Amino acid sequence: MTSRDEVLKSIRARRVPAMALPALQHDWVRYADAFAQFKSVVEAAGARCDRVATPRDIAPLLATFGEFQAATRTVSQVAGVAGTVALDDVDDPHDLETIDWAIMPGEFGVAENGAIWVTDERVKQRAIYFIVQHLALVLPANQIVHTMHAAYERIQPGKSSLGLFIAGPSKTADIEQLLVIGAHGPRSLTVIAVGPTV
Amino acid sequence: MNHAQAAARFIDDRARAAWHDQVVWNVRVKRDKAAHSVPEWELLRELASQIKLHTMSRLAEYLEQFEREATRRGATVHWARHAAEHNEIVHSLLQARGVRHLVKSKSMLTEECHLNPFLERHGIEVIDTDLGERIVQLAGEPPSHIVVPAIHCKREDIAELFHKHFGTDADNCEPYYLAEAARQHLRDKFKRAEAGLTGVNFGIAQTGGLVVCTNEGNADLGVSLPKLHIASMGIEKLVPRAQDLGVFLRLLARSATGQPITTYTSHFHGPRPGGELHIVLVDNGRSDILGSDDFRRSLNCIRCGACMNTCPVYRRSGGHSYDSSVPGPIGSILAPARDAKKYYSLPSACSLCGSCTDVCPVKIDLHHQLLTWRRELAERGLVPLSKRLAMKGMSVVFRHPWLYRVAGTLARTIVPRLPRFLVYNRFNAWGRQRELPMFPRESFRDQFRRRHDDQ
Amino acid sequence: MSTVGLFIPCYVDQLYPRVGMATVELLEQCGYRVEFPPEQTCCGQPMANMGCTEETRPLAERFLSIFAPFDYVVAPSGSCVAMVRHHYDKYLAGRPGFEQLKTKTFELCEFLVDVTKLDKLERSFPYRVGLHQSCHGLRELRLAGASELISAPFGKAEQLLRLVKGLELVTLTRADECCGFGGTFAVAEEAVSTMMGLDRIHDHETAGAEVLTANDMSCLMHLQGLIRRQHRPLKVMHVAEILAGYDA
Numbered sequence: 001m002t003s004r005d006e007v008l009k010s011i012r013a014r015r016v017p018a019m020a021l022p023a024l025q026h027d028w029v030r031y032a033d034a035f036a037q038f039k040s041v042v043e044a045a046g047a048r049c050d051r052v053a054t055p056r057d058i059a060p061l062l063a064t065f066g067e068f069q070a071a072t073r074t075v076s077q078v079a080g081v082a083g084t085v086a087l088d089d090v091d092d093p094h095d096l097e098t099i100d101w102a103i104m105p106g107e108f109g110v111a112e113n114g115a116i117w118v119t120d121e122r123v124k125q126r127a128i129y130f131i132v133q134h135l136a137l138v139l140p141a142n143q144i145v146h147t148m149h150a151a152y153e154r155i156q157p158g159k160s161s162l163g164l165f166i167a168g169p170s171k172t173a174d175i176e177q178l179l180v181i182g183a184h185g186p187r188s189l190t191v192i193a194v195g196p197t198v
Numbered sequence: 199m200n201h202a203q204a205a206a207r208f209i210d211d212r213a214r215a216a217w218h219d220q221v222v223w224n225v226r227v228k229r230d231k232a233a234h235s236v237p238e239w240e241l242l243r244e245l246a247s248q249i250k251l252h253t254m255s256r257l258a259e260y261l262e263q264f265e266r267e268a269t270r271r272g273a274t275v276h277w278a279r280h281a282a283e284h285n286e287i288v289h290s291l292l293q294a295r296g297v298r299h300l301v302k303s304k305s306m307l308t309e310e311c312h313l314n315p316f317l318e319r320h321g322i323e324v325i326d327t328d329l330g331e332r333i334v335q336l337a338g339e340p341p342s343h344i345v346v347p348a349i350h351c352k353r354e355d356i357a358e359l360f361h362k363h364f365g366t367d368a369d370n371c372e373p374y375y376l377a378e379a380a381r382q383h384l385r386d387k388f389k390r391a392e393a394g395l396t397g398v399n400f401g402i403a404q405t406g407g408l409v410v411c412t413n414e415g416n417a418d419l420g421v422s423l424p425k426l427h428i429a430s431m432g433i434e435k436l437v438p439r440a441q442d443l444g445v446f447l448r449l450l451a452r453s454a455t456g457q458p459i460t461t462y463t464s465h466f467h468g469p470r471p472g473g474e475l476h477i478v479l480v481d482n483g484r485s486d487i488l489g490s491d492d493f494r495r496s497l498n499c500i501r502c503g504a505c506m507n508t509c510p511v512y513r514r515s516g517g518h519s520y521d522s523s524v525p526g527p528i529g530s531i532l533a534p535a536r537d538a539k540k541y542y543s544l545p546s547a548c549s550l551c552g553s554c555t556d557v558c559p560v561k562i563d564l565h566h567q568l569l570t571w572r573r574e575l576a577e578r579g580l581v582p583l584s585k586r587l588a589m590k591g592m593s594v595v596f597r598h599p600w601l602y603r604v605a606g607t608l609a610r611t612i613v614p615r616l617p618r619f620l621v622y623n624r625f626n627a628w629g630r631q632r633e634l635p636m637f638p639r640e641s642f643r644d645q646f647r648r649r650h651d652d653q
Numbered sequence: 654m655s656t657v658g659l660f661i662p663c664y665v666d667q668l669y670p671r672v673g674m675a676t677v678e679l680l681e682q683c684g685y686r687v688e689f690p691p692e693q694t695c696c697g698q699p700m701a702n703m704g705c706t707e708e709t710r711p712l713a714e715r716f717l718s719i720f721a722p723f724d725y726v727v728a729p730s731g732s733c734v735a736m737v738r739h740h741y742d743k744y745l746a747g748r749p750g751f752e753q754l755k756t757k758t759f760e761l762c763e764f765l766v767d768v769t770k771l772d773k774l775e776r777s778f779p780y781r782v783g784l785h786q787s788c789h790g791l792r793e794l795r796l797a798g799a800s801e802l803i804s805a806p807f808g809k810a811e812q813l814l815r816l817v818k819g820l821e822l823v824t825l826t827r828a829d830e831c832c833g834f835g836g837t838f839a840v841a842e843e844a845v846s847t848m849m850g851l852d853r854i855h856d857h858e859t860a861g862a863e864v865l866t867a868n869d870m871s872c873l874m875h876l877q878g879l880i881r882r883q884h885r886p887l888k889v890m891h892v893a894e895i896l897a898g899y900d901a
Contacts, residue, residue, distance in 0.1 A: 185415025549835025632878030
């Protein structure tokens with residue numbers, strides 16, 4: 001008998017009372033202004049959140065940030081923002097170590113917790129989300145769902161080998177519970193919402 | 199050393215114990231604030247508990263579904279009956295690929311299996327990349343909390359530690375300075391790593407996916423650079439569907455740290471292009487617990503640590519006093535199942551206040567299970583003789599009202615007349631820091647009878 | 654006139670007779686006939702908490718037979734009542750009269766609020782009072798809203814104390830942290846127990862309490878022991894004593 005057989009046999013030998021899987025239909029909380037809620041939580045998590053009218057306004061906005069101005073190597077997969085390194089040309093993710101900024105698209109945001117859903121679809125090296133010094137995520141301002149329940153109604157899990165919620169810059173509170181922004185992942189997160197909020 | 203002795207040692211440094219109590223309590227306060235911002239909090243707890251109990255009732259089916267789906271997406275699923283087998287599987291995966299440098303993100307399961315020393319004995323460098331875990335790894339200590347492993351360390355301790363290992367300035371205890379030093383040090387390790395190992399917060403049966411939640415980005419960095427990703431998962435970590443995650447993810451970070459969600463909530467489905475994903479499913483006593491009506495609910499645990507933060511005993515004794523990979527209330531239930539002789543004192547490291555049960559996001563009846571463990575241990579003869587004799591003595595007295603009355607009268611007559619040194623000495627543990635109650639001349643029943651007779 | 658069978662915890666009987674008398678007077682003033690069946694001794698909680706079920710069983714059986722005849726069973730103790738309502742099942746399930754016993758056994762404050770519906774008390778107690786939430790009453794009997802739960806706040810002891818003129822309830826930093834008594838825990842984990850108790854006392858003192866009260870004399874026995882050893886001025890009274898009109 002393999003270990004698999006033994007483990008499954010051990011489980012099946014137990015008498016466990018039946019319990020129905022509960023329905024998740026409920027009047028989950030809704031915010032009067034989903035984008036405003038989203039923005040306030042994003043900022044509370046230590047990220048920037050700006051809204052611009054059109055995609056053409058993204059590059060000028062980035063140009064106003066000191067750290068972006070100082071950046072020498074950047075990756076962009078957002079139309080209208082030019083990067084200095086094409087991610088599709090990078091065969092070894094270790095080479096991304098010197099990338100200062102990455103500007104990546106997000107699909108939608110979640111109002112209750114400021115999270116943004118991104119995937120590695122069309123992203124050759126997923127390490128780009130974690131290895132860069134500064135990350136910017138660009139998403140449509142009217143694509144904000146209220147809760148995680150709504151988020152999972154939108155996500156097609158398994159569609160890509162990696163899908164994740166990003167809800168701020170990397171951080172740690174492991175030293176005396178004092179918050180330090182910028183742990184191992186990006187030191188900062190900039191959220192740029194494009195277009196109208198409804 | 200049992201818990202009581204270790205706790206007394208911890209409290210010897212009273213200022214430090216008070217500091218630890220306050221620092222951990224602050225996490226409970228943050229949790230409260232976060233929970234209050236979710237109007238449907240209590241409903242979520244109930245749903246989470248039901249989802250877990252449902253999953254347990256069909257665990258074999260869900261595990262088979264998970265394996266099928268994960269395999270379909272290109273992952274390889276391994277099964278380990280126990281800790282040793284888990285360690286061997288991980289080792290052989292690394293050895294076959296010539297891996298000498300492994301980076302590891304937080305996994306209480308791998309602590310439980312003592313994976314690190316096993317791999318190190320086989321010549322593999324294991325770097326714990328969560329900052330708190332790296333701190334305790336460098337200090338040669340076990341973690342003292344499952345979410346904030348180095349919560350017992352003061353910044354001065356960390357500054358000294360980093361000075362020793364990284365050559366940083368021993369006098370600079372500024373958290374940003376220390377965290378930056380750790381970032382640079384660990385970046386090198388991430389770059390050099392030939393494999394990354396993560397734990398699993400949730401496994402999705404429906405899709406064969408793994409969910410890993412971190413704030414630091416260490417798990418993701420650790421598996422997006424090297425080609426090999428090994429994921430160690432306890433069999434109880436499954437949820438049936440992706441939508442069930444909506445419930446758990448609204449509860450987890452709020453319960454753990456008071457954040458609405460962790461910075462990164464990664465869903466892995468199969469390996470990344472050009473990479474490998476190996477999932478190790480581990481039993482190690484979980485199927486035994488599954489069969490127990492009393493303790494089954496402890497498998498609901500999502501390892502949030504809220505029970506530790508609220509536990510007045512944990513806060514004043516520190517995680518190390520439990521001597522277990524998982525300390526605090528949940529640890530005091532899981533550890534005796536593994537080794538009752540070693541951990542007999544843990545279920546009694548508890549005043550039965552019940553705060554843990556009320557704070558648990560998945561509604562584990564923690565304090566009831568701790569009480570049940572005391573009964574279990576008593577039946578196995580693991581209660582110390584002195585306690586057993588005291589209980590038998592009390593029972594005899596209480597079964598005979600005349601004996602009870604006589605004992606009471608004697609105590610109330612004699613004790614107030616005894617010289618202080620006979621009452622307060624090393625045999626009187628109560629009297630070490632407390633006065634005994636004032637012994638009145640008459641008992642209540644005497645007074646009541648007298649009043650009744652007068653009427 | 655309903656008859657109340659008074660259930661007095663063993664240590665209250667022997668060491669804190671005033672608490673028992675206050676309970677009697679309070680219940681009589683509310684119009685009940687109060688009887689104290691003298692065959693009672695202990696509900697068995699200390700043994701049960703140590704896991705010694707065989708020592709507990711005979712006490713549970715005695716309790717059932719002693720208190721069967723009464724309309725209500727009332728005790729000035731949350732932990733003893735929790736024992737009867739929640740932990741006697743394993744000893745008495747299926748016995749005649751057991752289900753009725755569970756529905757008619759009450760802690761004092763919950764009895765006065767839920768059954769008597771007391772809404773007026775001609776009492777004056779012009780002191781600042783710290784209300785300690787005894788854990789069994791709080792989390793087993795739900796006598797008040799536990800701070801961990803996200804629900805509307807309430808409190809039965811608090812409700813009754815607010816009927817008393819001049820009584821001012823202070824606000825604690827940690828509303829319902831355990832005092833550290835915990836039964837044999839007080840002795841077996843003496844260091845943690847006393848640190849917990851001293852922290853509670855400090856909280857009450859910092860909040861400005863002159864009198865510390867609770868529904869459970871076990872908590873108060875432990876806290877009072879610490880207060881007296883430390884020579885602190887904080888006074889300790891059971892809720893029954895305050896409600897019965899005793900002075901500080």
